[in-house]
Amino acid sequence: MRVFDFTDAIARAPAPSVVHGLRRDSSPDPDFEKLRAEHLAYVAALQGAGLTVDILPPLDAFPDSIFVEDPAFVIPQGAILLRPGAPSRLGEREHTRDVLKRHFGQVHELADGENADGGDVLVTPKTIFIGLSKRTNRAGAEALKAALKSLGRDARVVQTPPAILHFKTASSLLDEETLLVTRAMADSNVFEGFRLIVTPDGEEGAANALRVNGTVLVGDRFPQTRELIRKHGLSVQSLAVTEIAKLDAGLSCMSLRW
Numbered sequence: 681m682r683v684f685d686f687t688d689a690i691a692r693a694p695a696p697s698v699v700h701g702l703r704r705d706s707s708p709d710p711d712f713e714k715l716r717a718e719h720l721a722y723v724a725a726l727q728g729a730g731l732t733v734d735i736l737p738p739l740d741a742f743p744d745s746i747f748v749e750d751p752a753f754v755i756p757q758g759a760i761l762l763r764p765g766a767p768s769r770l771g772e773r774e775h776t777r778d779v780l781k782r783h784f785g786q787v788h789e790l791a792d793g794e795n796a797d798g799g800d801v802l803v804t805p806k807t808i809f810i811g812l813s814k815r816t817n818r819a820g821a822e823a824l825k826a827a828l829k830s831l832g833r834d835a836r837v838v839q840t841p842p843a844i845l846h847f848k849t850a851s852s853l854l855d856e857e858t859l860l861v862t863r864a865m866a867d868s869n870v871f872e873g874f875r876l877i878v879t880p881d882g883e884e885g886a887a888n889a890l891r892v893n894g895t896v897l898v899g900d901r902f903p904q905t906r907e908l909i910r911k912h913g914l915s916v917q918s919l920a921v922t923e924i925a926k927l928d929a930g931l932s933c934m935s936l937r938w
């Protein structure tokens with residue numbers, strides 16, 4: 681099975697509080713109904729790609745909880761309950777543990793002081809990249825690396841370029857040898873041995889694409905990137921991400937997949 685072949689996913693419906701989600705700048709609040717429509721279309725795309733999606737109920741107390749990828753990490757071999765680096769998101773893990781246990785049985789957990797967001801973890805066939813960032817500290821990255829080793833996967837701790845929220849804000853896997861990356865990520869030289877497709881100027885947000893089975897999901901605001909991926913021989917589905925992007929988020933953030 682290839683690392684982008686999935687049968688299952690977990691997502692969480694957005695709560696009205698999502699409009700108060702974290703963001704780095706003073707972007708206007710997203711529109712709740714439009715954001716909900718983007719989320720519904722996203723879940724439909726996963727289902728259309730053949731995945732069974734377990735949709736968790738909204739959590740009004742946690743505005744960013746729609747971004748289920750951050751408090752947990754899953755691969756077919758097992759699940760790890762992470763410890764998000766943003767204090768307002770730490771409580772999401774208490775609402776994530778049970779669903780992980782339901783699907784995976786035993787769940788590894790990071791300990792106090794070990795912060796890691798799933799958005800900083802990029803799975804490739806040979807190695808799993810863990811990006812140090814404002815959300816993922818050295819202790820969290822090393823603990824996650826050890827947990828992955830116990831699941832039979834090698835990981836590499838690398839530095840996320842400055843000013844990038846999450847490692848996967850700026851990188852995604854397109855196929856076994858190819859990554860879609862921003863120029864800043866390409867220049868960081870962490871991806872030795874990979875073919876890199878660099879997002880055109882102004883389309884940096886496209887780098888958070890999501891390969892799901894035979895299709896690459898890409899934001900609808902990024903026509904040049906979609907064309908580059910098509911030229912590379914892959915099928916592309918575009919999805920609206922305008923409201924989600926106001927919360928510094930993208931397509932990988934809204935599901936856990938295995």
Ligand code: GLY
Nearest residue numbers: 701702744927929
């Ligand atoms: N708004 C997504 C995050 O900052 O975690």
